[in-house]
Amino acid sequence: MPLYQATASAPVNIACIKYWGKRDTKLILPTNSSLSVTLDQDQLRSTTTSRADSSFEKDRLWLNGVEEEIKSGGRLATCISEMRRLRRESTLTQVQISPYNVHISSRNNFPTAAGLASSASGFAALVSSLAALYALPASPSQLSLIARQGSGSACRSLFGGFVAWEMGSSPDGSDSLAVEVAPRSHWPQLQALICVVSDDKKGTSSTSGMQRTVETSALLQHRIVSVVPERMAAISAAIHARDFNTFARITMQDSNQFHAVALDTDPPIFYMNDVSRAIIALIVEYNRVAVERGGSLKAAYTFDAGPNAVIYAPEENLKEIVELIVRYFPQADTFKDPFGLFGAAGVRGKVVEGFNEAVAKPFGVGAVKGLIHTRVGDGPRVLGVEEALLGPNGLPKVA
């Protein structure tokens, strides 16, 4: 018997133009287009193995070794059945494996507790592994239509580099998909520092939060109709021109506006806390010094539905940025330095000349509980059998 199995990994993406609001909650059709940077899988990825076997009694899925229920009509079931449909419709394959049940094992290489959006990389890896299993000729954009129904922002993890999720207009969602704005190779110098922020407050889930904003914010419609389309065009042009100054300005403005419409919700939604506010103050001051000296913006913060900061910057600024963050947020753990910015002595906190240190007060150890240095990355990868997460018995391998 041949083994019908495939393994794929998929990246995390962090939006510069934020997705916040659905016009169709079942199909996950957004109220506005969005745009993101795909981050390098060397630092952050989800890996998924899917196997089809006639002996399997039902579809099953394990996430980080723990079985998750595949609810009938739920998002997981939708993605799996949509992929089966593509297999049936594919003219390239003859073997009828689509009727077989599947076992799926998925793992993230980063802690779920970090509050990093793992649903995007997770659903992208799921769809990618099933596409490999079923040997589909589907393009990333076609697959993004299915990943979108698992988790909206997952559709953007089907591409590397710079990715737009076009909102589309069709009621059936057939034109609400991801497209590549530019590949990773167009602007490989773009890097990111993720500041994992401690939070003792349970946040509002993005799924319920965004619908409350759709229902109650008096400002959201204006954002959707009059602000986002212009920003999508302008940031795409900035990416094509590798114009970091414009990219940074729009990224920060759109992060702020997303949090502004969350605050304009009734009752209001807060994702940023005092640590997040301090990180913003540091980046604003860091940019102010650069602009005052005749330069342009050197870093851009952005915050998703949580207190964590992602700081985008050209690689030549990352050393200063890590030193700046460490100056105000001392780290308990050694800074993982994948690009070798610092020697054996490690990083020491400092600020650039002319920096007004009074813009924020230094916090204690643990306020920022981790720093992840990464960069723009590639799209999903199909991996070899040695990376498979299912054992011969069709159950997850022990990690």
Next chain:
Amino acid sequence: MPLYQATASAPVNIACIKYWGKRDTKLILPTNSSLSVTLDQDQLRSTTTSRADSSFEKDRLWLNGVEEEIKSGGRLATCISEMRRLRRESTLTQVQISPYNVHISSRNNFPTAAGLASSASGFAALVSSLAALYALPASPSQLSLIARQGSGSACRSLFGGFVAWEMGSSPDGSDSLAVEVAPRSHWPQLQALICVVSDDKKGTSSTSGMQRTVETSALLQHRIVSVVPERMAAISAAIHARDFNTFARITMQDSNQFHAVALDTDPPIFYMNDVSRAIIALIVEYNRVAVERGGSLKAAYTFDAGPNAVIYAPEENLKEIVELIVRYFPQADTFKDPFGLFGAAGVRGKVVEGFNEAVAKPFGVGAVKGLIHTRVGDGPRVLGVEEALLGPNGLPKVA
């Protein structure tokens, strides 16, 4: 020689529909109308004595005993010269005292450090004392035109009760004035608890902050054109109907939206901190319990350009609200209990039945460094000579 002197006091007001943005920075003409509640002068007031004397060599002003420079063309000079003009134009008076220089002494009965807006009560008291000195027949609305040029929101402190600042449309500002929506006696049961929040961050001044919002926020124009006019009408109707539920909903929504457009500013402006957010969470939960039990909203928070919370509520809810705040924000000082809610034992923190205590974590002593219980109040008062703040020598009395 007769003594040409008058003393007046004026109240603080806290807006329910927020003023944020000027269309004319010199005349202080706002980009939208606003509406406030005047607070009781028994708790918070500015008192000002003005004296005109032929022997005075120049106009001088002392604030809390410290002399302030009256800059030529500045806001103080504008208010004084506008009041002189009214005196000259008044047909009721014959004695020519308007050419005399004035000495002015002003005091607030609350600490400036508390971050409570003292410019509103201060300019209202200044204009009121000069109106009394000059024996002007001017109405509060006429005086509000002048107080507005000292500090925009000061115009609303010319009335007690519930006050609208109509933005007007004339380029000379002649129709941008305060009008009474309802007197204090219409709804005397409305009370307020001010939570003075500790802040270690220097905030953006409202004068510079609002202009940055006007220049950079993509959402402000929509607020001005499409949101505020409707809210002004709806909250006025709610006040007329003594409909606290609607009053509370709009008040909270508009506080949130003001902070949302501040956040949509580039760079963003934050006035609320984690303590402010926790107070919001407590009031949201307190209201949730009430609504779940078939009742209506019982309290409304609002935040100006700083972290302090003002909680409006009908008097019957104040006991529960003080207990709630004290439960999460222990107080170093004895709660001043002007309305005798608690006996000699004083207040003890507690929550109402059904309250989910996990919505916020308790803070340490000092996070909320003071609580002021007050209520809707009356407009400026002309006081007797025994309250005068200038001594026989024309200098401030020692406090």
